[in-house]
Amino acid sequence: MKISRLLMFTVVSVFALSTYASAEQNPRFASFGEFRQGLDQATLAEYAASRVESPAAFEEMRAHLHDLYDGVHVSHSYEVDGQVFDCIPIMEQPSVRLNGITTIATPPPPSTMDAGDPSEAAQQAVFFDPSQDKDAYGNQRSCEEGSIPMRRITLEEMTRFRTLRGFFNKIPEGLETAPSETAPSFEPPSTVLHKYSHANQQVNNWGGNGYLNLWQPAINTSKGEGFSLTQHWYVGGSGTSLPGLQTVEIGWQVYPSLYGDTKPHFFIYHTADGYNHTGCYNLTCSDFVQTSSSIHIGSSIGPVSVSGGSQYEIQIQVQFYQGNWWLRYGGTAFGYYPKALFHGGQLTKNATVVDYGTETTGTNDWPPAGSGAFSSKGWQKAAYIRDLFYLNSGLTGYWETLTRQQPSTNCFTITGPSYSSSSGWGAYFYDGGPGGTTCQ
DSSP states (O other), X not given: OEEOOOOXXXXXXXXXXXXXXXXOOOSSOOOHHHHHHHHHHXXXXXXXXXXXXXHHHHHHHHHHHHXXXXXXXXXXEEEETTEEEEEEEGGGSXXXXXXXXXXXXXXXXXXXXXXXXXXSOEEEOBSSOTTOOBOTTSOBSOOOTTEEEEEOOXXXXXXXXXXXHHHHOSXXXXXXXXXXXXXXXXXXXXXXXXXXXXXXXXXEXXXXXXXXXXXXXXXXXXXXXXXXXXXXXXXXXXXXXXXXXXXXXXXXXXXXXHHSSSSOEEEEEEESSTTSSXXXXXXXXXXXXXXOSSOOTTOBOBOOOOTTSOXXXXXXXXXXXXXXXXXXXXXXXXXXXXXXXXXXXXXXXXXXXXXXXXXXXXXXXXXXXXXXXXXXXXXXXXXXXXXXXXXXXXXXXXXXXXXXEOSOTTXXXXXXXXXXXXXXXXXXXXXXXXXXXXXX
């Protein structure tokens, strides 16, 4: 079915929930200058929780941070829920400075579709309570036009990984046991065990749209659990050499090793060679060009949905436009993966698969996905993904015709996909489950 509604963004409700707004404050706020000075003086021995495999690997991490931050002029910094963001001029961000970009690409126009409102009121999750315009240290929680909020990347978080490449990888390190047999064909050929509940369509597409219901699944790292996420995948190509299997990915995840907490974070990811030597989360490498001064990539988001109560969601849209893969959050185009990243591969033309759903990693125990309830529980109990459509080359939307993939039904399931024209949900499904030790 062709969708002809104009894209509109649901206005975010202003609310103040103490469970979300109260930040886990750092003992003392470090200015950007102090952060840079500490980077030069740091030693591996200072990091008690370090998993770094060697002094050489530690120095590679330090050198990477120098690459990211050398030559950067930060106007000011501020804290969001325990995470520090630095306001960096758009033309000084790593992707622009290190790749010799001299002109920022033009964002796409809104696509010819509307993300409909559900009949049951679900509110939009936010990066922080908009009524709190300053952090606990009096710093303004906004960046000037012409600059971006870049989540500060530190040696403390990097040393939770063995190597720099391990820090970039989508897959958590240290969960290696046996090859996964349940991964979609486009996921990494890794030794980490993945479990999924997802639905996909093989179709030439130039992006798509979907609302992701937001929850906070519990991760028990002491049991070998890695992360739990809900996301979009846009996929093309094959192989692990450039240009190989290529993806653009976006959604929310709970990933303690990466973020240092157990909250859901907004994330982006990509690969150009089957997760082999390319790709990274968020702005941790010099690949993604951010253009928005208001979107906080890598930030925690909330409030989270409550079983039997209030529901929260985020709207995500991906648009391939003039050779670049643009990302939208809540209707705002906030940046793009440049065409050059894909080395003439499939994603320099369009994607051939679109996929939505959950992914978890573990060894003999897997964390919950979505709400932690099986999909059959439905509204206010199970997690949902709604208003799903893909885009053609003219950015016209078509409802998805999805095939569900639920290879671990003891732990994770999908109910649907379904279609509702009256509720405003369009194409949708429920997904997720409790995880556990009996996943196939």
